[in-house]
Amino acid sequence: MPETMRAVEIEGGAGPIEALHITEIPKPVPKDSQALVKIKAFGLNRMDLLQREGHYPVPSQAPKTMGVEFSGVIEAFGCAPERGFKVGDEVFGLAYGGAYAEYIAVSTHMLVHKPKELSWEQCAGIPETWITAIQALYLVGLFKPGKSILWHAGASSVSIAGIQMSVADGASAVYATARQDAKCEFVMKELGATKAFNTSTQDWATEVQKATDNKGVDIIIDFVGADYFQANLDAIARDGIIVNLGWLGGSKLPAGVDIGGFVRKRIRYEGSSLRSRSEDYQGNLRNQLVEHALPKFIDGSFKVVIEKVLSWKDIQEAHRLMEQNKTKGKLICTID
Structure with a gap:
């Protein structure tokens, strides 16, 4: 299994849109309750713009790579994952960071099984928002x-x-x-x-x-x-x-x-804020999402509104679109 992966990084650690680029970084290793997820798509959020510019207080447990919501397939686990998940499961979830990448190590307490009725892109636009x-x-x-x-x-x-x-x-x-x-x-x-x-x-x-x-x-x-x-x-x-x-x-x-x-x-x-909250707090909110909203996504009562889907190779364009404040709904990037 490769020890590196591709990820979107910021040249110099913080900067303008032009500083965004895809490069090789170490592949994460799942620990404790974490799963290693191969990412299919990730959602953009306004906090990403602030983080890119160096103006967002990133939680201490977050990797420097941006991105907090994603969809993908579980490839491995740490030593104590939440029951109900297995290798090969299609999931989506919320993370403290690291979703602008091919792989993410994320707590299984923040994962949700992907319904067959929803696309990878739709699922990537649900967790944070x-x-x-x-x-x-x-x-x-x-x-x-x-x-x-x-x-x-x-x-x-x-x-x-x-x-x-x-x-x-x-x-x-x-x-x-x-x-x-x-x-x-x-x-x-x-x-x-x-x-x-x-x-x-x-x-x-x-x-x-x-x-x-x-x-x-x-x-x-x-x-x-x-x-x-x-x-x-x-x-x-x-x-x-x-x-x-x-x-x-x-x-x-x-x-x-x-x-x-x-x-x-x-x-x-x-x-209030969400990203700075504990894993237990976020996990309880995940449970509310599953119980309260997921059935309505499945039957079509709730809509995941997506403005545009782009390749992650166009991450600069995605950030530019978000900065223009003209979008309605999510900007989603897929990983080729």
Whole structure:
């Protein structure tokens, strides 16, 4: 068995898109509960752009190779794998890193058996985005049927997952924001959102108040941060929960922000992340994905929305497409 493999690396450890290249690196050896998986496809996530630029805090247990979600075939195990998996099984899963490569050593606690109804590309686009959405919606946002919810960046992969789950699980109303009319139409017509607001042309917080008879929404899932902070406080309902997953609009608040809504409305504002979580925490979320969402993927109720599939040899183009912020859904790379 070869001791090396091909993987996407960053020249100099961090840099621009042009620094991405495929090279030979040592092949991982599975330990303890890990499996060695030969990768068929992997998904791109915005954290990959930040990691490439040297701006993402990579967990200590992660390899330097990028990529956290993948699909492939098990080739070997460590000494104590989770029961239910065997060599030759087709799987997909979540990792702390290392998916931009021919092989990955990953905990079996983060693997899911690949359904025959889904392609390699579809499965590679599920783990990070859908598990993140499950975490934000249920564990942090405390969603229950009858609650109303707003997903920012409505055409992003996490929100595409979250909108579908919110609709399926009986939200009283599901709202979304996006920066293009086409994306607003997409989340309403294709995903079933109640209404979507174009943040480039509308005062979305005011529109939310109009749509809810000035009650606001019960839950807001936010990736933008500082730019939407005040508007989130204006749009949230009394006893509402705002879940912050990122700061695409900056992390430092401008002067004049009024935090009085925290007290007046009894707002809870909580930040969260997934990659920095323990294996046990992630494993519990994997179980929720299998129980809650996997049957709906199989029967077609839930869609894995893929913008484009590229060869991993075109990894620079894939990163360029993600940076342009024009995609709807996942960018997937296949390994030739």
